[in-house]
Amino acid sequence: MTFSTRINKAIARTGSVTCVGLDPRKAQLPAPLRDSLADQSPQAWAQAYAQFCCEIIDVVQDIVPCVKPQAAFFEQLGPAGMVALGDVIAHAANAGLIVITDGKRNDIGSTATAYADAYLGSAAGIAAAGGDPATASPWGGDALTVSPYLGRDSIEPFVDVCDRRAAGVFVLVKTSNPGGGFLQDLRCGEQTVYQTVADLVTSLNQERLDADGYGPIGAVVGATYPEQLVELRAAMPHSILLVPGFGAQGGAADDVRAALDESGRGAVINSSRGIIFAHARAEFSQQYGDAKWQDAVRAATEEMNAQLKK
Amino acid sequence: MTFSTRINKAIARTGSVTCVGLDPRKAQLPAPLRDSLADQSPQAWAQAYAQFCCEIIDVVQDIVPCVKPQAAFFEQLGPAGMVALGDVIAHAANAGLIVITDGKRNDIGSTATAYADAYLGSAAGIAAAGGDPATASPWGGDALTVSPYLGRDSIEPFVDVCDRRAAGVFVLVKTSNPGGGFLQDLRCGEQTVYQTVADLVTSLNQERLDADGYGPIGAVVGATYPEQLVELRAAMPHSILLVPGFGAQGGAADDVRAALDESGRGAVINSSRGIIFAHARAEFSQQYGDAKWQDAVRAATEEMNAQLKK
Numbered sequence: 001m002t003f004s005t006r007i008n009k010a011i012a013r014t015g016s017v018t019c020v021g022l023d024p025r026k027a028q029l030p031a032p033l034r035d036s037l038a039d040q041s042p043q044a045w046a047q048a049y050a051q052f053c054c055e056i057i058d059v060v061q062d063i064v065p066c067v068k069p070q071a072a073f074f075e076q077l078g079p080a081g082m083v084a085l086g087d088v089i090a091h092a093a094n095a096g097l098i099v100i101t102d103g104k105r106n107d108i109g110s111t112a113t114a115y116a117d118a119y120l121g122s123a124a125g126i127a128a129a130g131g132d133p134a135t136a137s138p139w140g141g142d143a144l145t146v147s148p149y150l151g152r153d154s155i156e157p158f159v160d161v162c163d164r165r166a167a168g169v170f171v172l173v174k175t176s177n178p179g180g181g182f183l184q185d186l187r188c189g190e191q192t193v194y195q196t197v198a199d200l201v202t203s204l205n206q207e208r209l210d211a212d213g214y215g216p217i218g219a220v221v222g223a224t225y226p227e228q229l230v231e232l233r234a235a236m237p238h239s240i241l242l243v244p245g246f247g248a249q250g251g252a253a254d255d256v257r258a259a260l261d262e263s264g265r266g267a268v269i270n271s272s273r274g275i276i277f278a279h280a281r282a283e284f285s286q287q288y289g290d291a292k293w294q295d296a297v298r299a300a301t302e303e304m305n306a307q308l309k310k
Numbered sequence: 311m312t313f314s315t316r317i318n319k320a321i322a323r324t325g326s327v328t329c330v331g332l333d334p335r336k337a338q339l340p341a342p343l344r345d346s347l348a349d350q351s352p353q354a355w356a357q358a359y360a361q362f363c364c365e366i367i368d369v370v371q372d373i374v375p376c377v378k379p380q381a382a383f384f385e386q387l388g389p390a391g392m393v394a395l396g397d398v399i400a401h402a403a404n405a406g407l408i409v410i411t412d413g414k415r416n417d418i419g420s421t422a423t424a425y426a427d428a429y430l431g432s433a434a435g436i437a438a439a440g441g442d443p444a445t446a447s448p449w450g451g452d453a454l455t456v457s458p459y460l461g462r463d464s465i466e467p468f469v470d471v472c473d474r475r476a477a478g479v480f481v482l483v484k485t486s487n488p489g490g491g492f493l494q495d496l497r498c499g500e501q502t503v504y505q506t507v508a509d510l511v512t513s514l515n516q517e518r519l520d521a522d523g524y525g526p527i528g529a530v531v532g533a534t535y536p537e538q539l540v541e542l543r544a545a546m547p548h549s550i551l552l553v554p555g556f557g558a559q560g561g562a563a564d565d566v567r568a569a570l571d572e573s574g575r576g577a578v579i580n581s582s583r584g585i586i587f588a589h590a591r592a593e594f595s596q597q598y599g600d601a602k603w604q605d606a607v608r609a610a611t612e613e614m615n616a617q618l619k620k
Contacts (some may be wrong), residue, residue: 005547011538023421042448070417070421072421072422072424072425073416073421073424075424075425075428075429075449076424076425076427076428076448077390077428077430078396078448078449079392079393079395079396079448079449081448082389082394083389083392085389086388086389102417104413104416104417104457104460105382106414106457107380107412107414107488108485108486108487110488111333111380111382111383113619114380114382114383114385114386115382115385117386117387118382118385118386118387118388119385123339137388138352138386138387138388138389138391139385139388139389141570141594147414147416147457147459148459148493149457149459149482149483149485149493149494150487150490150595151485151487151489151490151491151492151494152489152492153487153488153489153492154487154489155488172459172460175418175421175459175460175461176418177418177460177461177463177464177501178463179460179461179462179463179464180418180460180461181461182461182462182463182506182510183458183459183462183503183507184459185462186496186499186500186503186506187499188496188497188498188503189496189497191405193493193496193498193503195494195517196492196493196496200492215398249395253433270606273460287605
């Protein structure tokens with residue numbers, strides 16, 4: 001079973017297209033975790049980040065198909081943070097979740113291969129494809145976000161590893177930030193830069209389609225640009241879309257449903273802050289607050305699932 | 311003293327513009343290191359990578375201004391590799407070298423800030439600027455390579471941290487790989503994508519110039535495109551250029567000297583394989599071989615210094 005088949009099956013099984021973004025931030029951790037810190041060392045914070053993310057995983061594991069740990073916040077703690085990232089990925093994979101590591105990595109040729117080898121392929125995904133789970137990547141996730149600035153020959157090494165380890169990548173096509181258009185919207189002859197990247201993604205998927213017509217090369221398309229989301233869903237019919245920008249960044253449920261195919265699959269919609277820091281949101285803080293932050297996470301996840309099902 | 315001043319002073323002090331790329335790869339480590347592995351675990355390899363890189367640092371620290379650890383090869387070993395990366399950066403900084411972490415990181419807004427906070431600012435650099443060395447970043451390097459695909463508002467958070475910690479970034483403008491032109495060379499109206507990025511770099515430096523006219527926002531321009539190197543030196547007069555692709559990738563000394571300013575500063579030329587695996591090069595393997603690999607590293611570094619001085 002390929003990555004695309006596996007994520008679509010997980011969507012069908014859970015009845016959810018919600019991807020929970022694991023973006024731990026010191027200032028916003030629930031009070032019980034901040035209060036239990038042994039000291040202010042990176043090691044202590046890394047342990048708090050790991051506990052925070054692992055508890056979120058425990059709370060959402062039966063109601064969402066996947067989680068997306070954001071590498072930057074773990075890297076911000078130095079090496080100790082990266083050890084915590086490894087623990088979080090392992091915990092999510094053991095819970096049966098698909099893990100998309102958000103690292104926006106890339107480099108030239110053989111260095112891109114090193115990143116692919118590092119992050120692509122979980123034991124569960126490889127086993128589901130009939131391979132040897134012992135060949136899983138050292139980080140053990142299923143997919144990685146990848147930047148396209150270095151061109152086609154920087155994406156191909158990732159595709160090779162996807163083929164070998166039943167893994168996936170999500171290429172940045174149209175990002176959710178206000179200034180994303182600076183390069184992405186430049187019009188070069190017939191089409192924009194983001195359309196050029198979308199065409200590359202579609203061409204790389206072409207010979208790798210599963211029974212539902214999906215391939216291993218997904219794409220990141222922000223919820224904050226609804227018109228382009230419709231356009232890019234059509235331009236990349238073989239890609240699982242990873243849609244950030246829902247909730248806290250302003251993307252609405254009506255807009256992001258355009259990312260899904262007719263059977264309600266083919267995309268996952270990410271929310272980070274809106275779910276993981278739900279204890280601080282007006283609608284949940286009264287009922288749950290910091291003390292019951294895990295219940296707030298569950299409630300916010302169920303709320304998002306319901307919004308996207310309407 | 312800002313990052314740009316500091317790197318230009320290091321160039322003047324060492325009489326070298328060579329940047330030694332620390333790209334450890336299992337298959338090419340010298341035999342003594344491979345033979346001394348306790349086992350094949352990531353921990354054992356990580357220890358070998360750290361020893362390899364730290365010995366290289368010891369060998370070159372008085373004859374080059376900077377080193378560039380490539381994060382991908384450390385990440386390839388999983389969390390243990392990242393612990394080794396931290397050790398290598400610390401060892402290089404303690405040896406008085408400027409450290410450029412090659413991670414090609416980026417993300418939107420506050421996530422970009424997390425990457426900047428993670429990697430930008432060494433104790434030595436901050437102290438040289440009159441700041442508190444205790445505010446150094448957790449990884450402790452001086453500069454980071456950064457991808458521009460997410461646009462201007464994804465670069466600005468890095469610039470903010472550069473200002474606060476006397477650090478630098480190197481924005482990918484024109485990369486050294488054969489397929490780099492796929493996006494970078496697209497012509498959008500009056501100019502190409504890479505020229506648009508170059509203009510952004512120049513505009514961000516504008517209000518941050520040191521006494522020699524250099525700012526904290528450097529640029530990556532590959533040695534493998536000599537004509538563009540001349541063009542981009544002129545288009546980014548305030549940027550320290552980081553020039554990969556010399557040696558093993560095909561860039562020649564006559565070509566890369568175009569990256570330097572009239573006083574022979576303003577750029578560093580990176581060589582990775584040609585220096586760190588010099589023991590396996592035809593011209594050094596007879597004399598040094600695996601047993602004296604450190605001497606081969608020294609000889610190859612001196613050879614490169616001499617080639618670039620001609």
